[in-house]
Amino acid sequence: MSEKYTIVIFGASGDLTRRKLAPSLYDLFRKGRMPEKWRIVGLARSEFSDDAFREHIEEGVKEFAKAKYDGKKWREFASNITYLKGDINNLEQLTALDKSLAEWEGDDTANRIYYLSIAPSLYENTIANLGKAGMVHEGNGWRRVVIEKPFGHDLVSARQLNAAAHQVLAESQIYRIDHYLGKETVQNLLVFRFANSLYEPVWNRNYIDHVQITAAETVDVGHRASFYDGVGVMRDMIQNHVMQLLSLVAAEPPASFHAEAIRNEKAKVFSAIRPIRPEDVAKCTVRGQYRKYRDTEGVAPGSNTPTYAALRFFIDNWRWQGVPFYMRSGKALAAKVTEITIFFKRPPHVMFPMPEGTEPAPNRLSICIQPDEGISFSFQAKVPDTAAEMRDVEMSFNYEESFGALSIPEAYERLLLDVIKGDASLFTRSDAIELSWELIDPILTGWDSKYAPPLNFYESGSWGPPEADQLIAHNGYKWSHCCGHEPGGD
Ligand SMILES: NC(=O)c1ccc[n+]([C@@H]2O[C@H](COP(=O)([O-])OP(=O)(O)OC[C@H]3O[C@@H](n4cnc5c(N)ncnc54)[C@H](OP(=O)(O)O)[C@@H]3O)[C@@H](O)[C@H]2O)c1
Structure with missing residues (x-):
C-alpha cells in the first residue's frame, strides 16, 4: 500500500494561490521534494475548467517561482492539478469534494492538507463544515489545516477562533502560517544563537543594553x-x-529542535513580557500616520488608523530584566527593511583619549532579515596612523555571498514542505497567539482612550514621526541604520 498526498486549496482563484502557493509548490516539485504521489485540488466559486485553472496558475508560476520555467516540467506538474467549482459554505459541495478525493485515494494511506486561502471571516465556518463533512477524521492518514494570518482581530476573536478550531481539530492538526517565520534569516536566528558558543554567554542583561526590531515597508x-x-x-x-x-x-x-520545545520557549517569552497598561501608552508607545493616508480611497474621513507604531517592551525574567526591547513598523517609510539589532553595553571604562563628551559607539549586532539577508557585527577599530583615534567598523556575513544567489527560497516553500512533513516548529501555536494579543489589546485600548498619545503625521518616504526618536533616546541611542539604510536617508 502506498501513501498519497492531497493539497486542497480553498480560495484557489485568489491572489495568494497565484502569487505564493502555486509558485512555491512548483519550486518544491522542481527540487524533487514533493512526495511520490500527490495532487493539488483547487476550490473556489469562480468558473474554471481544469485546463483554465492550470493556465491561471501557470501565469503565477512563470512570474513568481524561483525555479526557471520549463514547459516540460510544468506539464508534468500541472497534470497533478484539478479544480472544483464550489462554495465552502455549502456542505453538500464539500461532501462531494470529499467523495472525489476518496476516489483517487482508494485504499491507500491518504494524507490531506486543507489550505484556507480565504478571507479570515470564513475560517470558522469552513473548519466547522470540514468537521461536519467528516473530512478531518484521521482514520487512514493525517488531516492538516493551514490557516493564514490574521488569527483574530483582538484577544476575544482570537480566543473564539481557537475555540472554534479546537471543537473540530486537535491543536496538532492546525498549522497557523506567519510567513515571516519561513524566512531563512529568521530560522537562522536559532542556529546563530544556539549552534555557536560565542553569543549565548553575552545574550542577556549583563551585556546587552537594548534590542531594536524594525519592520519597515x-x-x-x-x-x-x-x-x-x-x-x-x-x-x-x-x-x-x-x-x-x-x-x-x-x-x-x-532543549531540542522539536516543534513543541521551541514553541514552549516562545510562549514563555510572551508570558514574561510586562503588559503596557492603557494609562501608560503615551509613555511607552508612539503612533503615526503618513500624511496622505486620509486622501486614499477606502479610508474613512478623518481616520485615526495608525500606519506607524513604535513601542517599548520589557521582559520580566532573569535574562532580560531592565533591557528595553524597541519595536517599530510602518508603511510609506524610507526603505523596505526588516532588521533586529542588538546593542551591547558600552565598555565600563575608556582609557583612550576622546574628545570631551564623546564615547565609543557600542558594539552592535545587526541581523538583517530582508533585504540583503545577513548578519553584521560592528566594533571599534583604531584608525591607522593616529595616536588612538577610533572608528566603527564592521564584520559581516551575507547569505548571497556565502551561499550563492539562489540559496534563499520563498518562505512559503519552506512552510509548505514543513506542513507536508508535519514539522510545526515554524507555525504559531494557539497559546502564543492569545498571549501576544494579551499584550497588544491593552495598547489598542489605550490608543482609543483619553490616555492615547497624539497621532503623529509623517511624510511618505521618511523614517516615521520624530517622536519615535524620542522614545529611544536614552543614553544617546538612535534607531539602527537598518541593514545599511541610514535613518532619514534612503
Ligand atoms: N495575498 C497575500 O499575499 C496574502 C499574504 C498574507 C496573508 N494572506 C491571507 O490569505 C488569505 C487569502 O488571501 P488572498 O489575497 O488570496 O485573497 P483573495 O485574492 O481575495 O482570494 C480569496 C479567495 O477566496 C475565494 N472564496 C471567497 N468566498 C468563497 C466561498 N464562499 N467558497 C469558496 N471560495 C471562496 C475566492 O474565490 P471566488 O470568489 O472565486 O470564490 C478567492 O479565491 C486571506 O486570509 C489573507 O489575509 C494573503
Missing part, C-alpha cells in the same frame, strides 16, 4: 485601504511578525 496602503483602515499597523504587523521576531531573540535555549 516603503509601500503605502494602496488598493488595500478599505481593509487596512479597520486594521492598522498593530494588527497588521506588530501583533504577528514583529512579536514573533521578538520571541525568537529573547527565548531561552530549547
